[in-house]
Amino acid sequence: MRVLVLGGDGYLGWPTALHLSDRGHDTAVLDNLARRGYDRELGVQSLVPIEDLDTRVAAWEEVSGRTIPAYTGDLLDADFVYRVLREFAPDAIVHFAEQRAAPYSMIDREHAVYTQHNNVVGTLNLMYAIAETNPDIHLVKLGTMGEYGTPNIDIEEGWLEVEHNGRKDRMLYPKKPGSFYHLSKVHDSHNLEFGCRIWGMRVTDLNQGVVYGQQTDQTVRDARLATRFDYDAVFGTVLNRFVIQAVLGEPLTVYGAGGQTRGFLDIRDTVECIRLAVENPADAGEFRVFNQMTESYSVSQLAALVAESFAGPVQVEHLENPRVEQAEHYYNVKHTGLVGLGLQPHLLSETLIESMFDIVSANKDRVDPAALLPTVRWQGPLKR
Ligand SMILES: O=c1ccn([C@@H]2O[C@H](COP(=O)(O)OP(=O)(O)O[C@H]3O[C@H](CS(=O)(=O)O)[C@@H](O)[C@H](O)[C@H]3O)[C@@H](O)[C@H]2O)c(=O)[nH]1
Structure with a gap:
């Protein structure tokens, strides 16, 4: 198949492009390089050095003999999006090209507006470009488990059968997201479901949990293929951060009591x-939703797991939670769709955590310890 990966220079977009290319798909990437710009804005860098996109693509060609054309541009530039879709003529588009950090979206008004404008309008341009160039393109869109929040009922895969006053319907599962970033993905899901229902688009919305790890079968084939590894309190995700904190001898920063539970995957x-x-692919007119996670853990359980796996002493510190989220809650998620398609999950084992310790040790001099502590507060702008 011909697959275009939007956001193909990012933490997950780049390894995804390599994986698809390695599996024989004609893969191209599109990226506006915004993720590298956030590093400059925040004064931080990936723990593992990463090459620029041209070098990455050239290294992959050297290692695999396969080419990955790279398009540099922005989904907010509709003409550019139409042009790339006409030129590359994909069968499927994988869409990672959004601002993906909850804390970044909560810095202030400007960052909240940027996040929602960038994500929601970018996706809307893409929907029109697909509908007007080739409506048969299957869009695989990265959503987030955080769209659901932590409701006190079981979380289904995107849809909920509702019975109300004696009548029944199949409705989009109700959403209770926890940041302006997570809200942007909720807005996207609604726009995309509309596109399927009204225009007959084919869409898979992947509600992904918190990802950990830094290496895939393809990225390890050459140091120039490495993907980024974020440790800072804005873009670093919790397990990656705990591993890095353990190696540096810094306390693991559990926010609040640590009872908040999330879905995770390797x-x-x-x-x-x-x-x-x-x-x-999803059928024409189908808005298909999968919950893309393999296991649930509370933040305290993760901290304990990292402390057990690390050879040296590990201190766990409970910081006042900078976010507004439920400290204790019910969490039971259905995630059978991808397993039904053949996913064989890598469950969180000590082996993987240990390989992450080695990656961190090799690069620990690149860490700015000040960037480990959270500075963005969810309640920041409220007058009290
Ligand atoms: O040092 C830390 C960092 C985080 N947390 C806690 O860990 C949980 C997860 O935080 P995170 O920063 O790892 O993940 P999150 O902000 O939810 O966002 C990440 O995970 C999302 C999936 S999910 O969490 O919404 O399912 C993706 O959508 C985002 O793109 C990705 O950045 C939160 O309850 C947070 O309070 C800590 O206790 N200590």
């Missing part, structure tokens, strides 16, 4: 889930 499962979704 980066190797991310790339495989995308492949499975691409190779098994």
Whole structure:
């Protein structure tokens, strides 16, 4: 298949492009390089050095003999999006090209507006470009488990059978997201479901949990193929941060009592889930939703797991939670769709955590310890 990966220079977009290319798909990437710009804005850098996109693509060609054309541009530039779709003529589009950090979206008004404008309008331009160039293109869109929040009922895969006053309907599962970023994905889901229902688009919305890990079967083939590994309190995700804190001898920063529970998955499962979704397209008119996670853990359980796996002493510190989220809650998620397509999850084992310790040790001099502490507060702008 011909697959275009939007956001193909990012933490997950780049390894996904490599995985698809390695599996024989004609893969191209499109990226506006915004993720590298956030590093400059925040004064931080990936723990593992990463090459620029041209070098990455050239390295992959050297290692695999396969080419990955790269388009540099922005989904907010509709003409550019139409042009790339006409030129590359994809069968499927994988869409990672959004601002993906909850804390970044909560810095202030400007960052909240940027996040929602960038994500929602970019996706809307893409929907029109697909509808007007080739409505048969299957869009595989990265959503988030955070769209659901933490409701006190079981979380289904996107849809809920509702019975109300004696009548029944199948409705989009109700959403209770926890940041302006997560809200942007909710808005996208609504726009995309509309596109399926009204225009007959074919869409898979992947509600992904928190990803951990940094290496895939393809990225390890050459140092120039490495993907980024974020440790800072804005873009770093919780398990990656805990591993890095353990190696540095810094306390693990559990926010609040640590009872908040999330769905998690290994980066190797991310790339495989995308492949499975691409190779098994949604039907025309179908808004198909998969919950892309393999296990649930509370933040305290994760901290304990990292402390157990690390050879040296590990201190766990409970910081006042900078976010507004439920400290204790019910969490029971259905996630059978991708397993039904053949996913064989890599569950969180000590082996993987140990390999992450080695990656961190090799690069620990690149860490700015000040960037480990959270500075963005959810209640920041409220007058009290
Ligand atoms: O040092 C830390 C960092 C985080 N947390 C806690 O860990 C949980 C997860 O935080 P996170 O920063 O790892 O993940 P999150 O902000 O939810 O966002 C990440 O995970 C989302 C999936 S989910 O969490 O919404 O399912 C994706 O959509 C986002 O793109 C990705 O950045 C939160 O309850 C947070 O309070 C800590 O206790 N200590």
